[in-house]
Amino acid sequence: MFYKNIKRRPVKLLMSLVALLGILWGIMYIIVPRTLFPDIYSTLLYSAEGNLLGARIAPDGQWRFPATDSLPEKFAKCLITYEDKRFYYHPGVDIVAITRALKLNSQAKRIISGGSTLTMQLARIARGNKQRSFYEKGIEMCWAVFLETIYSKNEILNLYASHAPFGGNVIGAETAAWRYFGRSLDNLSWAEYATLAVLPNSPAMIHPGRNRKQLKDKRDKLLGLLVNQNIIDSTEYELSCMEPLPDAPLPLPNDAPHLLERLAADMPGERITTSVKQTLQQQVQEMVNRYALEYSSNHINNLAAIITNVETGEVIAYAGNVTLKGDDKKGNQVDIIISPRSTGSILKPLLYAGMLHDGLILPSTLISDVPLNINGFMPQNFNKTFYGAVPAHVAIERSLNVPLVRMLSQYNTGRFMQLLKTWGMTTLRFPEEHYGASLILGGAEGTLWDLTGMYASISRVLSHYRKYNGRYNAADIHPLSPFPVIERNPVQYVTDKRLTDIPSLSAASLWFTAEAMSALNRPEEEADWQQFESMKKIAWKTGTSYGGRDAWAIGFTPHYAVGVWVGNASGEGRPGLTGVGNAAPVLFDLFSLLPGNDWFDMPYDEMEQVAICRHSGHKASAICEQVDTLYIPRSGNNTTICPYHKLVHLSANGKYRVNSSCESINNMITRSWFILPPSQEYYYKNYHIDYIPLPPFKPGCEQVQSRQIELIYPEHNAVLFLPKGFSGQQEKFVFKAAHARKEATIYWHLDKSYLGETTGNHQIACIVPAGKHLLTLIDNSGNQRKIMFEVK
The missing domain is CATH 1.20.5 (Single alpha-helices involved in coiled-coils or other helix-helix interfaces)
Structure with a gap:
């Protein structure tokens, strides 16, 4: 027992x-927190290649990178050799080291060795680096043993290296590598790893800013230990000892500051991997800064640019503004890429594509370009000139305002707004009545992010037309992404097969739009656009907002879309600031950095060859004399035949118009004649020397025709505003008309008062009081034209 x-x-x-x-x-499980380090880390921005683009300091003023998953083997060897050579063999407390420390401290009668393991040091850091005492040492031992049960050795090593102090406000080995050597922790030398390994031992006393001899002695001592353990050879040792110590802390990379600020707001304290290509980003930012210096003489202070990969929508360069030092008061901190700005003319190609898609026009359909008044809104072309009538594609190429306003009136503002939203414009927050006809001229605000994404989607749809065998994937229309699409922000179109035969804009309409945008024919008054003729083929559009506040240029190829904005973040306009003059040069320089020189396949499946009148751009009628067989979008079959060619009867000598009442049929010549309305003809003939006006009627053959007289200004039901001169006195209105007969006389009447008569150049000036008025014009053949208008 x-x-x-x-x-x-x-x-x-x-x-x-x-x-x-x-x-x-x-x-211990209850006492030790699950998260050892609850502090918010610095926010880090990485390129697509994994390189550091920039960082933002943690909220507590410390440079503290997020913990790493692994350490470079060389640094791990340095750290363990110097701090805890039995790290992989003890359970968190090294009895041999503690015994040795007690013996040494007893002999010296002061603390010269602590005997702490790396795990104990991790516990001390996690507990806030409390004052050293036997009690605290005991608590650290308990913590260390517990930590060894819930973390692997490698995890403990990574946690320690990521949170150990390295001098000043530098926390963690990776942070120290960038601050002291300007490189990542993976790319250091043995001497640099050794320097970092000895720093946490006494970070308050020894760091690269002072006590340099003590630091070098510690580093070289560690290098000697590495030689003794055959980790490095004698040659590496000697060369490492010769390496100089780092100087003062270095600034961290700052290649994409505006993108970092944008993403850090939603992802603070994280490692953010973007789709940005570092070398291209640096080139783009340098170019933005260079142009900003050039434009600064005109007090133009801000500039932004963005480049995207069309296929994925990934942003590969993001220069949100100028980054020149000392210019902080000029608005350089504003991220222009996401700032709503007046769009100017940058939306015009989308309207053109919408009208082609709906069969409202053909690419060369003549659009009226004469003075226009819509309830007091009187758009002007950039050069203050009217051309009478211009082909639709020329209106896009020259960015003519008046024809595009007329096109929008035909298409409908609300309908156009819906189209813009479908293609990715997120800033249309007001009803259509708020924008009206001004929407096409910059009456709405847009962001460079949205607009570049919209044109990238156009390019993507065109490029994928063949890929999907003439069908459409609705997911091809999507916004840009600053992240690698597959890794962080998967876009549905990668795997989605939502194919449809009903696109929002057909490939045919988009192809003709790209062709019009690629034509190098911009307003001569804006800039010397001919300088771009030698460049690769690019579909590009510029825009200038009212008052010279915003200059835009956006372009695309099958592979890339580029957007540029120039102006002042404050909204201050500058004389001479234009899209062609200021934004386009940057655009084309950016495209010169990009590879590729191919173009979109023509979507023949959505086109038909049709006889087109060379003069009007409409489908040719039987009496159109000059006809070309051209491809048009299939939807163009819904358009009307040429309304401008008409049969006219002429006298035998061809000098006069006649009719059967004054000339026998045998003596008449009948032929087709290209006839524009009088108001269009008034301007058109000044730019087309081949345009031949109708000959006058043979005396005795005149007949009353209501379309002989046309008001150029004002239009019927126009709203005019009382003009004021410099003296504050009311100025005169100048009314203008056109007549089909060059020699005609027009008699002007306002209400019941006779104003006078005009011949040749039909314009008359008069003072008109506020209120509603009737304007009556009568020619010497009895033709009349009456309109109502209102003066406010």
């Missing part, structure tokens, strides 16, 4: 010890 009790006692002691350890582990 006595023997049995003796035999059972060790078992009971062992069980009691296990139970005690279990209780202690449970207590």
